[in-house]
Amino acid sequence: MPSDDFIDLLKLLIRAPSVVGAEHSFFRVLQRELEERGAHVTWYEGLLVAQGSDPFSTMFSAHIDRHGLVCTGPNEFQYAAFVSANRTDLLNNSVSEELMTKVTERFNREEVYAYEPWSGVYRGKGTIKSSYVCEFRNNLIFETEGLEGVVAGTPIAFKDQLQVVDNRLEGQLDNVISAAALVHLFDHGFKGTAFFTAQEEAGKSWRYLLEWFRRFGGSTNRLFVVDTSPFPNVEAANEQLLVLREKDANATFNQDSTQLLEALCVKNNISYLYKNRYVENENAKRAEQGLPPSSLGSTELGRIIAASNGLVDGTTIQIPTIGYHTMHESAAVESVDAFIDMLKVVSNIADI
Secondary structure, eight states: OOOHHHHHHHHHHHHSOOBTTOOHHHHHHHHHHHHHTTOEEEEETTEEEEEOSSTTSOEEEEEOOBOOEEEEETTEEEEHHHHHTTOOSOOOOSHHHHHHTTOGGGGTTOEEEEEOTTTOOEEEEEEEEEEEEOTTTOSEEEEEESOTTOOTTOEEEEOOOOEEETTEEEESOTTHHHHHHHHHHGGGTOOSEEEEESOGGGTOHHHHHHHHHHHHOOSOOEEEEEEEEEOSSHHHHTTOSEEEOSBOSSOBOOHHHHHHHHHHHHHTTOOEEEHHHHHHHHHHHHHHTTOOOOOOOOOHHHHHHHHHTTSOEEEEEEEEEBSTTSTTEEEEHHHHHHHHHHHHHHTTSOOO
């Protein structure tokens, strides 16, 4: 089981809203927690940077935005990720879209609340009555009760809190659990840099990160991006403690960094899986059944590698979960332990 300190931190962060496109108030919470742990914290547009005494020794990145709604008119609410991305249609070209068009019913009867995007001040609560894809606006539309007085532009977060059920941590984990792990590293003497990015779910976070590297990056910008990784059921998720990737739909990741993680997993008896190989194997089965292939996924790291012309490279470390993009996403406590241990080993602040 992860330490009490980590669980307490995750409970605190998961209660703080961070709807994609309205993350400022969450950055304020993160700044407080990081500075209390001795980190030097700097804000940029869409990016919060926390640094220790040796910033380029190890660099991690985690996106901090979570799914939610945004008020777009009188008693009218749309899916925030697509509004934030300035999208007007669902193209079904990412894992997120494939899943979202299938699971709209999962959000019915979920409790939500409105908040001020900068301060995080509470502005009222409500309940989702129904959700559907509007054929005219080509976006996910949510009908709610209790938020009739909310004005356009107000973010609406899902009411959430951490649960421990059958040795699994459960809540809207993507990707607050990774953010909590990076904050937690500073409790253990982390000397490197932790990036916290906004609007990843809208496909924008890599731009904020790349701007930082163009201004301040060194000659070797090896980046480890940390996140959750979805699986269809508990059995598939529990086949491994950690998820690695050699590539995504956008780019091939740094081979040396990826092989380093694999070697550390082998050395410390941590079971792992390459997600790109898993998807390719599943797609072979789908092809035999005449089904279209699933996406390899579009990650923050793949986007920044593809756009940086060699300036930024790296790989990913991910926690296998189920219930992706719902209030009931869950991860095995053993996976979370292995994830935190791996971050410490990569940072040279602990041995497993």
